[in-house]
Amino acid sequence: MSIHQSIKRVTVPQLKGCKGQRKIAALTAHSSVFASLMDEYLDFILIGDSTAMVAYGLPNTLSITVEQIAAHTAAVVRATAHACVVADMPFGSYQKTPEQAFENAAYLLSAGGADAVKLEGGEIMAPTIEFLVKRGIPVLAHVGLMPQHVNTMGGYKAQGMDEATGKQVLADAVAVERAGAFAVVLEGVKEELASAISAKLGIPTIGIGASVACDGQILVTEDMLGLNGENVPRFVKRYANLASEVQHAVQRYADEVRAGAFPESKHCFGVKSTTPSKA
Numbered sequence: 393m394s395i396h397q398s399i400k401r402v403t404v405p406q407l408k409g410c411k412g413q414r415k416i417a418a419l420t421a422h423s424s425v426f427a428s429l430m431d432e433y434l435d436f437i438l439i440g441d442s443t444a445m446v447a448y449g450l451p452n453t454l455s456i457t458v459e460q461i462a463a464h465t466a467a468v469v470r471a472t473a474h475a476c477v478v479a480d481m482p483f484g485s486y487q488k489t490p491e492q493a494f495e496n497a498a499y500l501l502s503a504g505g506a507d508a509v510k511l512e513g514g515e516i517m518a519p520t521i522e523f524l525v526k527r528g529i530p531v532l533a534h535v536g537l538m539p540q541h542v543n544t545m546g547g548y549k550a551q552g553m554d555e556a557t558g559k560q561v562l563a564d565a566v567a568v569e570r571a572g573a574f575a576v577v578l579e580g581v582k583e584e585l586a587s588a589i590s591a592k593l594g595i596p597t598i599g600i601g602a603s604v605a606c607d608g609q610i611l612v613t614e615d616m617l618g619l620n621g622e623n624v625p626r627f628v629k630r631y632a633n634l635a636s637e638v639q640h641a642v643q644r645y646a647d648e649v650r651a652g653a654f655p656e657s658k659h660c661f662g663v664k665s666t667t668p669s670k671a
């Protein structure tokens with residue numbers, strides 16, 4: 393079946409409407425291959441700025457560009473027909489002014505084909521979120537642990553652990569809802585706080601390291617598929633160990649090449665096979 397037949401893409405209002413109805417399941421993707429495998433099972437796919445780390449080997453999320461995110465977004469959009477597609481706004485592409493944010497968010501929708509954008513920040517980004525939403529750009533907000541703040545935090549630290557900082561995370565979540573965000577990612581906060589925020593907001597909370605109290609969950613795909621080794625945040629559950637699958641396959645291939653066992657005649661041109669080969 394063509395991906396354009398009889399499958400409807402999840403819309404942003406449908407995601408927002410999940411609140412109190414059903415949990416939202418989301419993962420990241422940056423390639424067509426993985427996006428096509430995940431599409432039918434997920435409500436939305438995020439082209440995360442974590443692509444900087446998992447696809448480019450960079451030490452943090454700070455140095456990926458809006459052009460790179462747009463290109464990866466286009467690859468994901470081409471391979472999907474069901475999941476809503478959300479593009480992360482890179483560090484430096486939205487913090488300066490609402491106008492700067494609009495220009496780059498519009499590029500992610502027009503050139504990348506994203507359905508919505510995500511950006512980090514609570515009260516401080518609320519005017520920007522309102523500016524974008526009023527001009528037709530749906531915004532997924534992201535509060536709590538904000539990886540683009542790694543240099544001011546001095547690492548990836550759980551947020552809102554005491555009463556005062558917990559109040560700030562709650563105020564941030566309330567501010568982004570008021571500004572018009574359709575949902576909010578809550579990262580690295582304890583269950584008590586995630587539960588209070590999820591109860592207070594009328595929009596869904598999407599947790600990552602933020603407990604089952606959230607209205608949905610997201611993880612980095614390479615982490616949950618076991619492609620990132622042991623080097624993952626402790627909130628990750630590994631649902632597969634694809635790293636060892638890949639290593640075994642590559643090792644067998646290299647062994648067979650060196651032994652002259654691959655390719656066989658059925659893998660070669662100009663050889664008539666008696667049964668149609670699938671390989």
Ligand SMILES: Nc1nc(=O)c2c([nH]1)NC[C@@H]1CN(c3ccc(C(=O)N[C@@H](CCC(=O)O)C(=O)O)cc3)CN21
Nearest residue numbers: 442445446453539547548549550612615624625626627
């Ligand atoms: N592959 C990948 N997965 C992610 O989940 C992810 C990224 N990359 N890149 C951007 C951020 C960084 N993230 C992280 C990374 C590490 C911890 C972590 O291990 N935190 C420690 C505490 C560390 C400390 O206190 O210094 C923990 O125990 O949870 C949390 C979030 C989440 N995001």
Ligand SMILES: CC(C)C(=O)C(=O)O
Nearest residue numbers: 420440441442611612
């Ligand atoms: C919420 C997440 C997983 C994210 O922002 C990213 O992958 O960049």
Ligand SMILES: [Mg+2]
Nearest residue numbers: 440441442480
């Ligand atoms: Mg991100």
